[in-house]
Amino acid sequence: MENPFQETLIQKNRAEPCSVVIFGATGDLTHRKLIPALYNIAACGDLPPQFKVVGFARREKSDDVFRSELETANKKHSRQAHTQELWSGFSQSIHYHQSEFQDVEGYKALGRLLDQFDVERGTTANRLFYLASAPEFFKPILEHLKAAGLHVPPQGKWARVVCEKPFGKDLATARGLNEAVANTFAEKDTYRIDHYLGKETAQNIMVLRFANSIFEPNWNSRYIDHIQITCAENLGMEGGRGGYYDTAGALRDMVQNHLFQLLSLVAMEPPTDLSADAVRDEKVKVIRSLRPLIGPNAVGQNVIRAQYTTGSVDGVARPGYRQEDRVNPESQTEAYVALRLFVDTWRWQGVPFYIRVGKQLPKKATEISVHFKRPPQVPFATSKLIDNSENTLVIRIQPDEGMALRILCKQPGQALSMQPVKMDFRYSSSFGKASPEAYERLLLDAMAGDATLFARRDEVENAWKFIDEIQAAWHKSDTPPPMCEYPAGSWGPKEADQLLAQNGHEWRLL
Amino acid sequence: MPFPALSENDLARLGMEVPLARVDKSLAELWENDSAKTRASLINFAIYTESASDLSRNMELLEAITAEHACRALLILNLPDAPAPNARAFINALCRPYQGQQVVCSEQVAFILEQATPQAVQNIVFAHLDSDLPLIVLWQGTLTRNFDERLYSHIDTLIVDSSLWQNPAIELSALTTALESETADFDVRDLSWTRSHFLRTSLATCFQDARALEHLPAITQIEITHASEHRMAALLLGAWIAQRLGGTPSSNLTFPRANGPSIQFTLTSVSTGPSLQKLHLTGPNVQIQISRHSDSRFVQVCTSCPNHKTQEIYPADVETDAELIGEQLSRAGGRTLYSSLIPQLRELLK
Numbered sequence: 001m002e003n004p005f006q007e008t009l010i011q012k013n014r015a016e017p018c019s020v021v022i023f024g025a026t027g028d029l030t031h032r033k034l035i036p037a038l039y040n041i042a043a044c045g046d047l048p049p050q051f052k053v054v055g056f057a058r059r060e061k062s063d064d065v066f067r068s069e070l071e072t073a074n075k076k077h078s079r080q081a082h083t084q085e086l087w088s089g090f091s092q093s094i095h096y097h098q099s100e101f102q103d104v105e106g107y108k109a110l111g112r113l114l115d116q117f118d119v120e121r122g123t124t125a126n127r128l129f130y131l132a133s134a135p136e137f138f139k140p141i142l143e144h145l146k147a148a149g150l151h152v153p154p155q156g157k158w159a160r161v162v163c164e165k166p167f168g169k170d171l172a173t174a175r176g177l178n179e180a181v182a183n184t185f186a187e188k189d190t191y192r193i194d195h196y197l198g199k200e201t202a203q204n205i206m207v208l209r210f211a212n213s214i215f216e217p218n219w220n221s222r223y224i225d226h227i228q229i230t231c232a233e234n235l236g237m238e239g240g241r242g243g244y245y246d247t248a249g250a251l252r253d254m255v256q257n258h259l260f261q262l263l264s265l266v267a268m269e270p271p272t273d274l275s276a277d278a279v280r281d282e283k284v285k286v287i288r289s290l291r292p293l294i295g296p297n298a299v300g301q302n303v304i305r306a307q308y309t310t311g312s313v314d315g316v317a318r319p320g321y322r323q324e325d326r327v328n329p330e331s332q333t334e335a336y337v338a339l340r341l342f343v344d345t346w347r348w349q350g351v352p353f354y355i356r357v358g359k360q361l362p363k364k365a366t367e368i369s370v371h372f373k374r375p376p377q378v379p380f381a382t383s384k385l386i387d388n389s390e391n392t393l394v395i396r397i398q399p400d401e402g403m404a405l406r407i408l409c410k411q412p413g414q415a416l417s418m419q420p421v422k423m424d425f426r427y428s429s430s431f432g433k434a435s436p437e438a439y440e441r442l443l444l445d446a447m448a449g450d451a452t453l454f455a456r457r458d459e460v461e462n463a464w465k466f467i468d469e470i471q472a473a474w475h476k477s478d479t480p481p482p483m484c485e486y487p488a489g490s491w492g493p494k495e496a497d498q499l500l501a502q503n504g505h506e507w508r509l510l
Numbered sequence: 511m512p513f514p515a516l517s518e519n520d521l522a523r524l525g526m527e528v529p530l531a532r533v534d535k536s537l538a539e540l541w542e543n544d545s546a547k548t549r550a551s552l553i554n555f556a557i558y559t560e561s562a563s564d565l566s567r568n569m570e571l572l573e574a575i576t577a578e579h580a581c582r583a584l585l586i587l588n589l590p591d592a593p594a595p596n597a598r599a600f601i602n603a604l605c606r607p608y609q610g611q612q613v614v615c616s617e618q619v620a621f622i623l624e625q626a627t628p629q630a631v632q633n634i635v636f637a638h639l640d641s642d643l644p645l646i647v648l649w650q651g652t653l654t655r656n657f658d659e660r661l662y663s664h665i666d667t668l669i670v671d672s673s674l675w676q677n678p679a680i681e682l683s684a685l686t687t688a689l690e691s692e693t694a695d696f697d698v699r700d701l702s703w704t705r706s707h708f709l710r711t712s713l714a715t716c717f718q719d720a721r722a723l724e725h726l727p728a729i730t731q732i733e734i735t736h737a738s739e740h741r742m743a744a745l746l747l748g749a750w751i752a753q754r755l756g757g758t759p760s761s762n763l764t765f766p767r768a769n770g771p772s773i774q775f776t777l778t779s780v781s782t783g784p785s786l787q788k789l790h791l792t793g794p795n796v797q798i799q800i801s802r803h804s805d806s807r808f809v810q811v812c813t814s815c816p817n818h819k820t821q822e823i824y825p826a827d828v829e830t831d832a833e834l835i836g837e838q839l840s841r842a843g844g845r846t847l848y849s850s851l852i853p854q855l856r857e858l859l860k
């Protein structure tokens with residue numbers, strides 16, 4: 001028998017009853033993102049009934065201490081106001097389970113705890129295992145989950161796993177991890193987080209392209225000159241970030257995942273339907289169509305890596321990258337990377353995609369800009385004006401989410417002179433309401449079984465395959481391309497400007 | 511010409527008075543003089559009222575709505591029983607802070623009309639729309655007067671509040687006529703239906719559990735406790751539940767079912783508190799109790815049947831008109847279940 005009242009639930013993804021186990025639950029991510037996200041899901045009435053969260057970590061602590069630590073964090077980080085009334089009910093669903101990640105007994109005890117919840121519920125529930133630990137623990141956690149039999153869902157229910165980033169540090173480790181996941185969970189039950197995909201504006205890219213008839217006909221090499229994707233950070237290695245960052249670098253930390261996801265959304269063909277696999281099939285084709293950059297020459301010609309030197313951001317003096325806390329003084333890790341990429345498909349033949357990402361840049365901004373070709377002839381314009389006549393569509397991912405279109409207009413007056421003007425749409429000025437946080441959307445989707453906004457195995461591996469070639473040219477060749485420099489607070493190294501100048505382009509001034 | 515029901519103070523709150531023919535020009539001037547303000551608009555949102563005493567409440571309503579939904583706001587007060595025809599217009603910018611310093615503003619145009627005919631009302635609306643944006647109308651007057659086909663054939667969404675209707679049966683019949691008209695293509699939203707949104711979601715969530723669902727066909731009693739002015743919200747909720755359970759509504763509040771026992775429906779009215787306060791569903795082996803306390807933003811939901819007892823807390827429905835309308839404006843378009851309940855509701859009101 002079907003629930004006859006279900007029709008009222010179909011507006012959003014509806015979570016099914018479940019227990020969520022967070023591995024690494026005393027960590028920063030759980031406090032700042034995961035618990036506030038679950039609390040906000042509860043505040044919107046979207047949490048399934050008889051919901052349970054189990055925090056799994058090493059330190060000894062009671063449920064009450066754990067709840068009160070999370071309460072303090074939730075008050076600080078929750079999107080919607082923290083109310084005692086909701087928290088007191090919600091927090092009763094939170095439990096702490098002390099165990100080492102490597103201790104199989106701890107997983108067996110976890111199994112007994114989950115069974116006990118099922119007894120209290122009077123029914124078995126679904127199980128979502130969230131790997132929010134450091135990535136080196138992903139494998140042992142998965143193996144122990146399997147050893148304890150927790151990967152097998154109760155009869156008629158599901159067991160899923162959510163993996164945090166970073167998903168591997170190269171193709172080999174990502175494959176190893178994927179093997180470990182595949183040994184434990186089916187691909188359909190595996191949810192690899194890329195929180196960029198949970199952002200409203202990233203989701204809006206597909207709507208913009210496929211729900212508006214004016215863009216798609218122009219969305220190809222005939223009308224588009226080039227595309228730029230920028231992810232700028234105005235911070236460096238504050239808060240001990242250098243320790244992890246120096247082992248990863250901009251290319252692995254940002255490009256392999258977030259920026260390639262944005263690139264895929266911008267460049268993909270229309271999916272046949274909106275199912276998770278149809279969308280991801282199209283996205284992965286973009287990554288597979290990237291023209292490979294193999295060897296130090298090709299990499300040197302198309303990829304610029306750099307570190308910042310001392311400078312200042314917002315009037316505050318900043319150290320150089322190698323002087324940062326927890327960074328190796330002889331580090332060969334890039335804090336900035338710029339790439340010129342080509343997607344070898346009919347649609348994108350000859351269109352450069354420029355990607356840049358870096359730390360200690362003048363401001364924090366993530367944007368995609370689509371630069372249209374100039375009109376073949378502008379009868380009433382001087383050559384200077386024609387230079388300045390390209391239409392640009394900008395999709396701002398964060399902050400100040402929105403879109404802007406740059407067009408040419410006639411300046412008022414007798415003479416026929418033109419000037420670029422900007423049509424600007426800002427989410428926050430048009431919609432007063434704050435969007436849900438990316439983690440709210442993603443957690444709800446994982447509970448509801450919608451994998452559209454999660455990375456699939458082949459997407460991750462193909463992205464690593466591409467990235468590995470660049471890493472090899474940098475770190476394994478005898479003639480590695482140079483590590484460039486830029487002063488903190490500037491828009492990156494001059495070599496990155498030259499990269500675009502070769503094609504007669506320049507970076508958009510953000 | 512003075513407005514007997516309105517003080518100069520009330521009129522001053524509407525903004526700057528401008529000649530009717532100069533509304534658009536004056537709006538443009540409003541922006542020319544202040545570069546720090548950004549005008550934003552996603553919809554045309556019009557309130558039509560025939561009650562002068564609601565003017566101040568409506569201004570507050572627009573202020574609250576524009577804080578979250580940038581729009582061109584039109585406030586139309588028509589006094590059909592005024593002694594002679596007259597029309598005055600006032601413009602205002604409703605602004606809210608944005609990123610610290612800047613302000614984002616919606617334009618508000620208020621009209622005070624006396625003895626306006628349906629044509630005059632339409633003309634006022636049509637002459638002052640922000641072009642290409644959807645038209646959403648909150649109609650506070652009776653649908654039997656001035657709610658003319660030439661107007662509603664251009665409306666995208668009509669918002670009504672059936673709790674304010676003097677004679678719901680007549681209003682529903684006028685609404686049905688409009689909805690069935692060939693030229694009409696609007697969605698209708700009734701705030702009385704919105705008042706039970708989260709309650710319905712909580713109810714649906716209870717029956718996501720198979721053990722509760724098993725007992726659903728045996729439900730024989732539905733009890734709803736509502737605030738006295740929200741009988742319509744209770745009737746709509748009852749009509750929906752009965753419809754979902756396969757019952758046929760009748761005015762004696764007993765709903766016979768083709769495949770099962772009849773459902774007895776009880777409404778209890780109380781003088782204070784939230785619009786919907788209790789919803790109990792009872793059958794031989796099952797009891798669902800959803801209750802809301804006056805000062806709470808949450809509902810307590812207790813499910814009890816053999817081998818299954820739970821107690822959960824879910825968000826309660828919003829209460830103020832601004833919040834209710836805000837909910838509707840946040841939703842994508844498309845017909846709601848409400849239209850399909852109108853026939854049931856008309857049966858109940860017979």
Ligand SMILES: NC(=O)c1ccc[n+]([C@@H]2O[C@H](COP(=O)([O-])OP(=O)(O)OC[C@H]3O[C@@H](n4cnc5c(N)ncnc54)[C@H](OP(=O)(O)O)[C@@H]3O)[C@@H](O)[C@H]2O)c1
Pocket residue numbers: 023024025026027028029030032056057058059099100101102131132133134135164165166
């Ligand atoms: N923080 C963020 O904003 C953020 C953003 C995106 C992605 N991520 C990713 O999310 C993951 C977690 O990040 P985080 O910042 O939350 O890490 P974190 O603050 O370092 O937390 C690590 C957690 O793992 C637990 N742990 C470590 N070793 C353990 C062991 N042997 N046995 C049991 N528990 C152990 C710790 O428990 P004890 O405290 O009990 O030792 C703690 O709960 C990482 O993969 C990170 O890349 C984080």
